[in-house]
Amino acid sequence: xxxxxxxxxxxxxxxxxxxxxxxxxxxxxxxxxxxxxxxxxxxxxxxxxxxxxxxxxxxxxxxxxxxxxxxxxxxxxxxxxxxxxxxxxxxxxxxxxxxxxxxxxxxxxxxxxxxxxxxxxxxxxxxxxxxxxxxxxxxxxxxxxxxxxxxxxxxxxxxxxxxxxxxxxxxxxxxxxxxxxxxxxxxxxxxxxxxxxxxx
Numbered sequence: 001x002x003x004x005x006x007x008x009x010x011x012x013x014x015x016x017x018x019x020x021x022x023x024x025x026x027x028x029x030x031x032x033x034x035x036x037x038x039x040x041x042x043x044x045x046x047x048x049x050x051x052x053x054x055x056x057x058x059x060x061x062x063x064x065x066x067x068x069x070x071x072x073x074x075x076x077x078x079x080x081x082x083x084x085x086x087x088x089x090x091x092x093x094x095x096x097x098x099x100x101x102x103x104x105x106x107x108x109x110x111x112x113x114x115x116x117x118x119x120x121x122x123x124x125x126x127x128x129x130x131x132x133x134x135x136x137x138x139x140x141x142x143x144x145x146x147x148x149x150x151x152x153x154x155x156x157x158x159x160x161x162x163x164x165x166x167x168x169x170x171x172x173x174x175x176x177x178x179x180x181x182x183x184x185x186x187x188x189x190x191x192x193x194x195x196x197x198x199x200x
Contacts (some may be wrong), residue, residue, distance in 0.1 A: 001025050002170065021175040026168040037092040039066070039122055040130075040155040043073050043101065045083040046137075048148035052105035052113040053078075059106040060115060062150070066090050066099040075106040080148070096125050098111060101150055103137060105194060116146035122156055130155040169199050 007020040043062045054060045054129045057078040064071045069090050076082035090099070098121050104112035114138025125131060132153040137146045178184040188199045 007172075007175075021172055023172040024170040026170055027165060036159040037122075038089055038157060038159045039092060039099065039125075040087060040089050040157070041071075041099070041101075042087045042134075042153040043084045044151040044153060045081070045085070046103060046148055047081045048113050048152045049080045049082070049103065049137075050105075050145060050147050051080060053116065058113075058115060060103055061106055061112075062193070063102045063104065064088055064090070064099060065102070067093055067096050092122060092156075101135075101152065102140070103148075103150060113145055114140065114148070116148060118150045118152065120152065120154060122154075125154060125156040128155070128157050 002024060003026075004022045004024050005093065006022055014097045041064050046060065046062070049058055049060055055078070057080060059075050059077050060079065060082045061075045062084060071090065073084040073086045076084065098119055101118045101120070103115040103117070106112050107116055116165040117140050118135040118137055120135070130153055132151070134149045134151050137148050137150055139146045167190060169190075172186060172188075175184055175186055190197045
């Protein structure tokens, strides 16, 4: 899609197109994937978890499962609002559309206590675009208890390929005159994710 971008904005205020002009850019979608797919799951944090231990806290960790593949975060001791900030890249095999994120209270002796589950349907994700959401934690089966929510950032992409953004700079209008002759010799510099690209 084509977008007119106002120029001249600062941290203190929005751009003023009347004094700095506008630039027309075109944002292009990624081509359709042809190879195997994968998801990058960042387990960021949780809040309002159940207290599973006698002291009124839990030692939570999160387990991400797709098919038979499982990944676990570290254990955060004595917290009902843990922060993990851990990422896992997992392949999506044929027929695998949904993955689960189960939160448990770690116990040194015996089985870990279930604290809640979040489900993500990868068919709702846009290819190559990360989505971040707070997801409510529910139960696995009758008799389970769960409360709180889980913050996930999820990206679906073609396996082994980084997320890509295609930008075409088309034109500009009403630019400021920077030279003595009342004109300018303009070019555009694009900054994205630590990279810098300049037009000719």
